[in-house]
Amino acid sequence: MHHHKRLSRLSRLTSTAVAAAAVATALPIALAPGAYADEPIAPELTVSELSGNQLRPGEVRTDSVTLTNNGTAATDGVTFRLRLTRGLAFTEPVDGCTYSTVGDKIKQALCELDVGIAPGESYTVPVTYKVLKTALMEVVEYGTGRTGEAPGEGYDEAHRRLALNTDSSxxxxxxxxxxxxxxxxxxxxxxxxxxxxxxxxxxxxxxxxxxxxxxxxxxxxxxxxxxxxxxxxxxxxxxxxxxxxxxxxxxxxxxxxxxxxxxxxxxxxxxxxxxxxxxxxxxxxxxxxxxxxxxxxxxxxxxxxxxxxxx
Incomplete structure (x- = not known):
């Protein structure tokens, strides 16, 4: 009977030791700096906002936006997209940009920027367009994808939509x-x-x-x-x-x-x-x-x- 109690006690001690060892092994993993290694190494772009000033028929609006990389890796080039409703138009063609018409007569420029934006760095993109005589209620869409790829159809901090009114009737x-x-x-x-x-x-x-x-x-x-x-x-x-x-x-x-x-x-x-x-x-x-x-x-x-x- 005494022998049986000794075995039970030994079994309990062994179980406690195993559990303590498991905790000791788990703690360094949970607290180690390597815990953040699961986060992707990738660019994380944002684009600044265009001017929302009222448009004037006949003017050429010359503006620019800033792409900023808040991520952990540099971009491998950037695809920047600009879309204009039909009361607006592109001016001189820009090298590296492909022009087309999409959707409901929306004019599009898809521009391949050969630029590596390092983490914490920014890059300025000029945005120039003409305001036509027929302009009234217009929309400009501009930006890129979060890692520098072509943007989708939604809007976020890397791809924005701006509605503009015109001094017209x-x-x-x-x-x-x-x-x-x-x-x-x-x-x-x-x-x-x-x-x-x-x-x-x-x-x-x-x-x-x-x-x-x-x-x-x-x-x-x-x-x-x-x-x-x-x-x-x-x-x-x-x-x-x-x-x-x-x-x-x-x-x-x-x-x-x-x-x-x-x-x-x-x-x-x-x-x-x-x-x-x-x-x-x-x-x-x-x-x-x-x-x-x-x-x-x-x-x-x-x-x-x-x-x-x-x-």
């Missing part, structure tokens, strides 16, 4: 229509919205886009409406296109109006059987929420009539 114009028909008959009216410039219109910062608000003439019913025309409630569209509503808001799916572009919407109206007098409804160049755009400084041509001659 765009003139929305509403055009109505007139038609003649008999009580109980159908007529087609085609009101439209036009951009007389000088700026092209694409709102990149809001969903408040140019649109034509159409009030259906009293004594008539909209029996066929384009898919681009949605029923309008108190302050915005209420659902998909369908006939029978008193008011519609019409706009193209690309939410864009080039200078001189006309967007027209054909609507079939049925004149009430009991209607004897002429009637009309108003169309208005506005936004899809019926908020008058701030860039439209001439409001004198924003409204027009849909006139129905009942015979």
């Amino acid at each position: 765009a003139d929305l114009v509403a055009t109505g229509d007139e038609a003649a028909g008999k009580p109980g008959g159908k007529v087609v009216v085609t009101p439209s919205i036009r951009n007389d410039g000088p700026g092209w219109i694409q709102n990149n910062e809001s969903d408040d886009h140019p649109a034509l608000l159409v009030n259906i003439p009293k004594g008539t019913t909209a029996v066929e409406v384009p898919e681009e025309c949605k029923p309008f409630g108190i302050d915005g569209p209420t659902g998909p296109s369908e006939p029978g509503h008193p008011k519609y808001v019409c706009q193209e799916d690309d939410y864009t109006l080039e200078v001189g572009e006309i967007e027209a919407f054909a609507i079939v109206l049925k004149i009430d059987k009991g209607r004897r007098a002429d009637t009309s409804g108003e169309v208005k160049a506005t936004s899809n929420y019926d908020i008058e755009p701030v860039y439209d400084t001439d409001k004198s041509n924003n409204k027009a009539a849909l006139s129905i001659d009942v015979r």
Whole structure:
């Protein structure tokens, strides 16, 4: 019996010694400076911000940004990308840059910089572009990937997006229509919205886009409406296109109006059987929420009539 107790005690001592040894072995590993060896040895680039000053049509904007390496290794060259919306343009071609058009008429320069930016060092990249006469609401995208490769489509400290307004305007114009028909008959009216410039219109910062608000003439019913025309409630569209509503808001799916572009919407109206007098409804160049755009400084041509001659 005594012998058995001695074995048990020895077993307990051995277990304790093994556990202590395991802790002693583990502690130096956990506390050693080598614990940071798992971190990748790589560049970690950031790009400074471009000037956000208001653009002026016709100017050449000359700016620059600074690439800084906050990583643990030098870059093996850097791919720098610059993208401009259609109211902006590149000036003289730069050696090492490839130019193309991507997405929605976006101009792109992809520039291979043969530069090794060491950890803690910086490198300045010139950014030059021209502001066209049609400029209004523009976007500049610029930068690189975190290790110097071409950037993806998202934005971070190495690849930035800058929205810029232009000291300019765009003139929305509403055009109505007139038609003649008999009580109980159908007529087609085609009101439209036009951009007389000088700026092209694409709102990149809001969903408040140019649109034509159409009030259906009293004594008539909209029996066929384009898919681009949605029923309008108190302050915005209420659902998909369908006939029978008193008011519609019409706009193209690309939410864009080039200078001189006309967007027209054909609507079939049925004149009430009991209607004897002429009637009309108003169309208005506005936004899809019926908020008058701030860039439209001439409001004198924003409204027009849909006139129905009942015979």
